[in-house]
Amino acid sequence: MIVLEGIDVSKHFGGLKAVDHVNMQVNENEIFGVIGPNGAGKSTFFNVCSGNYPPTNGTVLFYGEDITKLKPEQIAEKGIARTFQNIKLFNNMNVLENVKIGFHMHTKTKMWDALLRTKRYREDEAFVEEEGKRLLERVGLSEYQDVKAGNLPYGIQRNVEIARALAMEPKILLLDEPAAGMNPNETKRLLEFIKKLRAEKLTVVVIEHDMKFIMNVCDRVLVLNYGKMICEGTPQHVKNNKQVIEAYFGKDINLNLN
Amino acid sequence: MYILEQLINGVCQGVIYALMAIGYSLIAGVTGLVTFTYGEVVMVGAFTSYYCFSLLGVSIIPAMLFGFVAAGILGIVIHKVCYERFLDSPKYISLICTIGMSMLIRNLAQIVFGTETKGMPKIFGNGFIELGLIRISYLQILILGVVIVLSLTLTFFFVKTKSGMALRSVSQDRKAAAFVGVNVRSTTLIGNSIGCGLGGIAGVLLALYYSNVSPIMGGTIGLKAFSSAVLGGLDNVAGAAGGGLLIGVCENLGIMFMSTGLRDVIAFTFLIIVLLVKPQGLFGRKGVIKL
Amino acid sequence: MRSKIANQAKKLIDKNKLYILIASIIILGMLPVIIREDYTRSIMIKILLYVMLASSLNIINGYTGQFNIGHAGLYAIGSYTAGILVTTFGWSFWILLPVSGMVTAIFGFLISIPTRKLAGIYLALVTLGFSEIIRLICLNWTELTGGPMGIKNIPRPIFFGATIKEPIQFYYIILVLAIVTILLMYRAIHSRIGRAWISIREDQTASRFLGVNINRLKSTNFAFGAFFAGVAGCFSAYYYQFISSDMFTLDEGFNILAMVIIGGQGTLIGPIIGSVIVNMITEVFRFVSEYRLITYAVLIIIMMWVRPQGLAGASDSVFATKRRKRSRRARLHRRRLTE
Numbered sequence: 001m002i003v004l005e006g007i008d009v010s011k012h013f014g015g016l017k018a019v020d021h022v023n024m025q026v027n028e029n030e031i032f033g034v035i036g037p038n039g040a041g042k043s044t045f046f047n048v049c050s051g052n053y054p055p056t057n058g059t060v061l062f063y064g065e066d067i068t069k070l071k072p073e074q075i076a077e078k079g080i081a082r083t084f085q086n087i088k089l090f091n092n093m094n095v096l097e098n099v100k101i102g103f104h105m106h107t108k109t110k111m112w113d114a115l116l117r118t119k120r121y122r123e124d125e126a127f128v129e130e131e132g133k134r135l136l137e138r139v140g141l142s143e144y145q146d147v148k149a150g151n152l153p154y155g156i157q158r159n160v161e162i163a164r165a166l167a168m169e170p171k172i173l174l175l176d177e178p179a180a181g182m183n184p185n186e187t188k189r190l191l192e193f194i195k196k197l198r199a200e201k202l203t204v205v206v207i208e209h210d211m212k213f214i215m216n217v218c219d220r221v222l223v224l225n226y227g228k229m230i231c232e233g234t235p236q237h238v239k240n241n242k243q244v245i246e247a248y249f250g251k252d253i254n255l256n257l258n
Numbered sequence: 259m260y261i262l263e264q265l266i267n268g269v270c271q272g273v274i275y276a277l278m279a280i281g282y283s284l285i286a287g288v289t290g291l292v293t294f295t296y297g298e299v300v301m302v303g304a305f306t307s308y309y310c311f312s313l314l315g316v317s318i319i320p321a322m323l324f325g326f327v328a329a330g331i332l333g334i335v336i337h338k339v340c341y342e343r344f345l346d347s348p349k350y351i352s353l354i355c356t357i358g359m360s361m362l363i364r365n366l367a368q369i370v371f372g373t374e375t376k377g378m379p380k381i382f383g384n385g386f387i388e389l390g391l392i393r394i395s396y397l398q399i400l401i402l403g404v405v406i407v408l409s410l411t412l413t414f415f416f417v418k419t420k421s422g423m424a425l426r427s428v429s430q431d432r433k434a435a436a437f438v439g440v441n442v443r444s445t446t447l448i449g450n451s452i453g454c455g456l457g458g459i460a461g462v463l464l465a466l467y468y469s470n471v472s473p474i475m476g477g478t479i480g481l482k483a484f485s486s487a488v489l490g491g492l493d494n495v496a497g498a499a500g501g502g503l504l505i506g507v508c509e510n511l512g513i514m515f516m517s518t519g520l521r522d523v524i525a526f527t528f529l530i531i532v533l534l535v536k537p538q539g540l541f542g543r544k545g546v547i548k549l
Numbered sequence: 550m551r552s553k554i555a556n557q558a559k560k561l562i563d564k565n566k567l568y569i570l571i572a573s574i575i576i577l578g579m580l581p582v583i584i585r586e587d588y589t590r591s592i593m594i595k596i597l598l599y600v601m602l603a604s605s606l607n608i609i610n611g612y613t614g615q616f617n618i619g620h621a622g623l624y625a626i627g628s629y630t631a632g633i634l635v636t637t638f639g640w641s642f643w644i645l646l647p648v649s650g651m652v653t654a655i656f657g658f659l660i661s662i663p664t665r666k667l668a669g670i671y672l673a674l675v676t677l678g679f680s681e682i683i684r685l686i687c688l689n690w691t692e693l694t695g696g697p698m699g700i701k702n703i704p705r706p707i708f709f710g711a712t713i714k715e716p717i718q719f720y721y722i723i724l725v726l727a728i729v730t731i732l733l734m735y736r737a738i739h740s741r742i743g744r745a746w747i748s749i750r751e752d753q754t755a756s757r758f759l760g761v762n763i764n765r766l767k768s769t770n771f772a773f774g775a776f777f778a779g780v781a782g783c784f785s786a787y788y789y790q791f792i793s794s795d796m797f798t799l800d801e802g803f804n805i806l807a808m809v810i811i812g813g814q815g816t817l818i819g820p821i822i823g824s825v826i827v828n829m830i831t832e833v834f835r836f837v838s839e840y841r842l843i844t845y846a847v848l849i850i851i852m853m854w855v856r857p858q859g860l861a862g863a864s865d866s867v868f869a870t871k872r873r874k875r876s877r878r879a880r881l882h883r884r885r886l887t888e
Contacts (some may be wrong), residue, residue, distance in 0.1 A: 050758070076760035088755035090748050092815070092866035101748045105760035107741050111769060114740035115733050124741055148864075168759060292670045339850060348867065349669050350616055351857050354810060357618075357803060358849030365839040365846065477799065481681075484674070523685050526678040533675050534663045 001028040002064075003172050003203045004049065004080075009058035011044050011227075018044040019055070020227040026172070031198050032205045033218035033235075037247055041227035042207045043085055043176060050082045050174055051075035062172075077105060081170035083161045085177045085207075091150030095160050098149050099135055100128040102167025132167070139163045139193070155186040162193075172203040179213050191217050211248065215239060223247070262392045264510045270398045272506025273405040274463050278479070279486035279498035280412065281456035285333075287429035287493040288449030289341050291349060294356040297480020298363040299336070299454045303329040303461025304471040305371055311379045322404070322462045329458025330451040332363070337450045345446075360476065367473035375472035378465050401463050408459065409499065416495075425449045429493060457483070478522055485529040491539030500541065504528075577724055581717045590716040594788065596828045597723040598781055601730050603808040603820030605777035608734055611814035612743065613770045614750030614867060615661075616673040619680030621802035623775045625687055625794070627653045627782020632700035632792045633693065642706030642713075642787055646726075649783035650776040657775025661768040680802055688794040699793030703786050719788055726784060730777050731817060737773065738817070746770050750815070751867060800842075807845050811852055815863030822861050 004026040011019040019041045026032040034042050048055045051070050060068045062078055070078070090098050107124040114121055136142045141159055144152060149160060158178055165173055175194075179187045187210075194217055197204055208214050214221055215235045223231040223238055225247040231238050238244055282296050303325035310321040340359050344352035386395040416422040427435040428445045436442050464479070465471045486505050490497030505525050512524045532539060562569065581590050606620045627649040634640045634648065664675050687694045694700065706713045706722075713719065737743050745766050748756040757763055786792050804827070812823020827845065834841035852859060858868035 052754075072754070072757035073760055073762055076758055082758055084755065088752045090751035090755070092751060092863050092869075093744070093747060097744060101744050101756070101759055101761070104741065104745060104748075109741040111737065111742055111773070114737050114742050117736065121740060128741075164759070292674075343854065347857075350673070351853050353670060353673065354806075354857075355850055355853040357806070358846045358853070361803065361842055362846035362850070365842045369839050369843075481677075488674075517689060520685060520689055523682055526681050526685075530675050530678040530682075533667060533671050533678075537667065537671050 002026065003028050003062070004205065005061040006045070006049055007059045007061065009045065009048055009055050009060065011041075011048050011053075012056045017227050019048065019224075021058075022222075022224065022227075022229050024049075024222050024232075026203060026205055027220075029198060029201055029203055030219040031194060031217055032203075033214040033221040034205065034207045034224065035209055035211065035214050035221060036224035036230075038209060039226075040209075040224040040247075042209070042224055044227075045224065046082075046174060046176055046205075046207055050080060076168065079168075079171035080174065081165035081168045081172070082174035083158075083165055083176055083178060085180070087154075087157050087161050089149040089157055089161055089164075092148065094146050094148050095141060095152070095163075096129075096132050096136065096145045098160055098164050099132045099167050102135075102164040103128045103131060105168060135163055135167055139166070155182045158182065159190070159193075166197075170202070172205065173197065175204065175206045177207055177209070179208060179210055187213060211239075261511070261514070264514060265507065266392060266394055266398065268507035268510030269503065270401055270467070270506070271510060272503035273402055274460050274467065274502075275482055275486045275506045276499040276502030277405050277408065277460040277463070278457055278483035279490060279502040280409070280495050281453040281460065282483045282487040283453075283490070283492055283495050283498035284425075284456070285450050285453035286487065287495070288425055288446050288453070289337075289345065290432070291341055291344070291352045292356075292484075292492075293336070293340070294353065294480065295336050295340070295360045295363065296454075296457055296483050297476030297478070298360045298367070299329045299332055299457040299476075300461040300464065300479050300483070301367065301471070301473065301476040302332050302363070303458025304465040304475065305367070305461075305473070306458065307462040307465050308376060308378060308471045318400070318462075318466075322459050325458040325462040326455040327458075329461065330455035332458075333451045333454025334447065336454070337447055341446075341450065360480070364474060364476055371473050373473060375470050378469045378471065380469075397466060401467065404459070404463065408456070412456075412495075421445070421448065425452075481529070482522075482525045485525045485532075488537075488539055489528060489532050491541040494539065494541045497539060497541030501539065574728065578721075581720045587716050590720055592828065592832055594716065594720050594723050596824050597720075597727045598785060598788075599805065599808060599824040599828060600727045600821050601723075601777055601781040601784075602805050603812065603824045604730055604734060604817070605774045605781065606805050607809045607814055607820040608737075608777075609771055609774035610809060611816070611819065611863070611868075612738065612746040612750060613767055615767060615771065616669055617676045617771070617774075618673045618806055619676030619678070619802055620778060620805050621797040621799065622676075622680030622683035623653050623657055623778040624782045624785075624801070624805075625680075625683050625797035626656050626775075627779030628786045628792045628796070629687060629694055629700070629782075630779065631783035631786040632703055635703055635786075636700055642783075643708075645783050646780050650780040653779025653782065654772040654776040657778075658768050658772040661771035665764045665767055677799065677802075680797075681799060684794050684797050684799075687797070694794070695792075697794070699791060700786075701791055703790045703792070705790075706787055723784060723788075726780065730780075731821075734777075735817060742766070742769070747815075804845075807849055810859055811845075811848055813859030813862030814868050815858065815866050816861055819859050819861040823859065826860075 002025050004024070006022060006024040009019055009022045010017065022045055034045065036042050047053055049060050051067065051072050051074070054069060059066055062080060067075060067078060090101065107128060109121050109124045112118070133142070133145070136145055139159060139162070141156070141163055144156060144160070149157065152160065162175065162178065179190055182190065191213065194204055194206070206214070206218065218235055220233060221235055221238045222229060223244050230243045230247060231241045278296070278300060286292055306325045306328040307321040310316045310324050336356070336359055340352055340355040344355065384395070386393045416426055424435070424440045424445045425448070427438070427440055428442055428449065432442055482505060486502035487498040488501070489504060490499065490501030505528060508528070509521055509524050513521050580593060584590060602620065602624060606617065609615050609617050630649040630652045631645045634645055660676070660679050664672050667675060688697060690696065713722070745756070745761045748759070748761055749763050749766060753763060808823030808827045809820055810823070811826055812821065813819025830844050831841055834844060858864060858866060862868055
């Protein structure tokens with residue numbers, strides 16, 4: 001079943017064709033990678049698919065439904081969660097509170113409920129507290145529960161952002177360069193975690209430009225360069241594709257990527 | 259005819275607003291920041307001319323020069339206190355700093371100059387010329403003349419001189435300007451000073467036009483300068499001038515229909531409508547002054 | 550860079566928060582009994598009134614990060630609503646308190662709708678513009694607002710037959726109002742709504758992608774803050790027994806803003822500290838008002854240089870970042886991205 005589909009997506013900024021006729025099909029419960037060198041248009045493509053801005057041309061479908069023109073709030077309601085290239089945490093709130101906001105769509109407390117401390121308020125608060133803690137445990141972040149997000153080390157911040165996205169109980173998770181700025185150990189832990197997510201029946205799309213990361217975790221990969229698709233397929237297939245090698249390393253290089 | 263006279267008044271007032279708006283947008287363009295201190299700068303220019311005329315007995319051109327310099331120096335102080343540190347910080351910090359600064363200047367002025375409104379000595383007399391049905395006073399001609407000359411000088415400066423182009427480049431993109439070797443720091447300082455200096459001259463013209471100066475005149479004036487600049491597009495110097503003219507004319511035509519007390523509402527209403535409908539102003543480009 | 554002592558002090562306060570709170574309320578309740586001088590009592594009333602006003606501004610600026618500097622306008626609406634209704638229809642003080650609040654809240658809501666897409670400076674100036682327009686209308690619409698004369702002879706409140714006219718009585722009224730205000734704000738903040746507000750302040754984009762309806766929440770927040778400004782306005786009308794448009798100039802708005810800036814944005818205690826400090830300064834400089842304003846001005850500038858979030862403001866929030874703080878790794882990563 002196709003979860004997320006981009007059909008002939010283009011995004012032009014004036015004369016610059018950041019994304020040029022890109023197609024993508026993400027299947028249910030797979031880990032799909034989007035890679036390419038810096039400036040290839042991956043983030044732009046991502047932003048279009050996640051509703052951050054509209055494409056110049058093309059359509060984006062989610063479980064067959066056209067989501068091209070939806071606003072971010074609506075995208076979230078559909079069950080699409082994402083993280084950002086430059087981490088967007090709520091720095092002044094602690095980790096648990098960040099995660100609690102992830103539950104925003106699943107709780108119903110309104111202003112009156114909050115002011116009068118009605119039953120709904122109390123139920124919602126108990127829910128976010130319990131579920132928040134449980135989520136942090138699942139992700140292995142319990143020890144950071146009360147730390148202000150802005151004070152965390154970079155790698156942990158990334159994980160918190162992912163945890164917050166998971167609180168939405170999304171159907172698909174879009175990760176924008178999740179391994180950026182991480183050391184090899186942290187990257188390895190992230191890899192394992194993403195695999196665990198797949199085991200829990202989540203669909204994940206990952207942008208990265210680190211080849212190794214992609215090769216080790218993705219089921220299928222889309223390669224972009226200068227805004228255009230140059231290859232799509234399994235990691236094996238992509239790794240040996242001449243154009244891909246050229247894009248990353250230039251012509252006339254024979255490489256063994258393991 | 260009344261309406262024609264109001265039109266002329268409007269144009270006259272409008273060009274003074276335009277001059278202020280040009281100064282304002284120059285500052286906004288080169289620093290990337292919005293300021294609350296502009297009204298106070300204009301006020302200082304006005305008072306400089308007051309003291310020039312009443313104490314030193316100089317004539318108009320030297321007074322304007324003094325006004326320019328005094329305002330420019332004030333501009334440097336404002337720059338050091340409110341802008342320099344905060345060029346890369348969230349915008350609201352410098353804005354609040356300028357709120358504080360404008361309070362400071364205004365109240366210092368009240369202490370130093372005294373709180374009363376002072377009448378300007380009569381420099382110009384009441385002479386006027388008649389063109390058919392309308393009269394234009396000599397003063398109005400002077401004002402129009404000064405602003406036209408200044409505008410032409412500025413245009414020349416921006417287009418033909420090296421420093422002028424440096425200013426424009428910094429307004430467009432600080433990093434790019436730095437890359438091509440422009441000294442961004444000093445250019446920003448100079449741009450700010452010139453912008454304030456223009457405000458100083460506007461202050462002199464206002465003092466002559468209204469025949470009085472008051473240490474609290476800066477508040478409303480500042481908002482009108484800002485409204486004019488925003489109306490034309492904050493970073494668009496020519497547009498700002500157009501904005502000033504528009505507001506000046508509308509104010510003077512508007513008081514034919516409503517009480518003079520509500521006259522200031524016109525500028526504010528314009529401001530709000532523009533900000534709500536087309537924040538980049540009539541002639542500005544979208545998203546240039548980043549928030 | 551917090552010193553060890555400051556950290557330990559903070560821990561001590563956090564642990565015993567409830568006791569400190571109760572003790573403070575008791576002390577506040579007993580203050581007018583201890584301090585018998587009417588003039589000092591009137592200062593305490595002023596401080597509490599401004600606690601309400603500063604808090605109502607702070608709940609907007611400090612929690613959704615909407616840059617509102619036209620608070621005088623909302624205060625004016627509250628006062629004039631009470632003044633007009635009592636002199637025309639003779640409504641009771643106690644009814645007018647919530648009514649003024651609601652009317653102001655509605656205005657706040659309406660003002661916020663067209664401004665949703667604005668941010669930062671532009672929003673600030675629109676709120677400024679609205680504040681001035683409100684003042685100018687109050688100044689000029691003589692039939693409704695008494696024009697430059699204002700509204701005079703507002704009666705005293707009546708409480709179960711007794712007329713309230715002593716400062717000590719007004720003190721207790723405003724004390725209760727202030728406590729209720731802070732309590733309600735506390736409740737709003739520590740709920741789904743409050744968290745959503747803070748998320749809007751911290752990062753609007755991320756917030757939207759989490760399903761937060763920022764437009765609706767921004768307007769609700771604005772209306773919420775406006776409500777309390779309106780209630781404060783009603784109190785003020787009855788306390789001073791007189792309303793005029795020059796009580797609501799831009800300078801008054803900056804006065805309230807100064808309390809939030811100096812005391813701190815984004816925390817409940819910030820505006821309280823701000824109100825105390827600013828009103829004490831007012832008292833010290835009672836006879837030389839220009840110096841008072843100069844002191845505020847210098848304080849504001851110093852605050853921006855040294856601690857933009859205010860004395861008791863939210864430390865790691867968007868207010869505190871003077872230069873975008875990033876860890877070294879993040880900065881390296883950032884540089885890589887832009888190459």
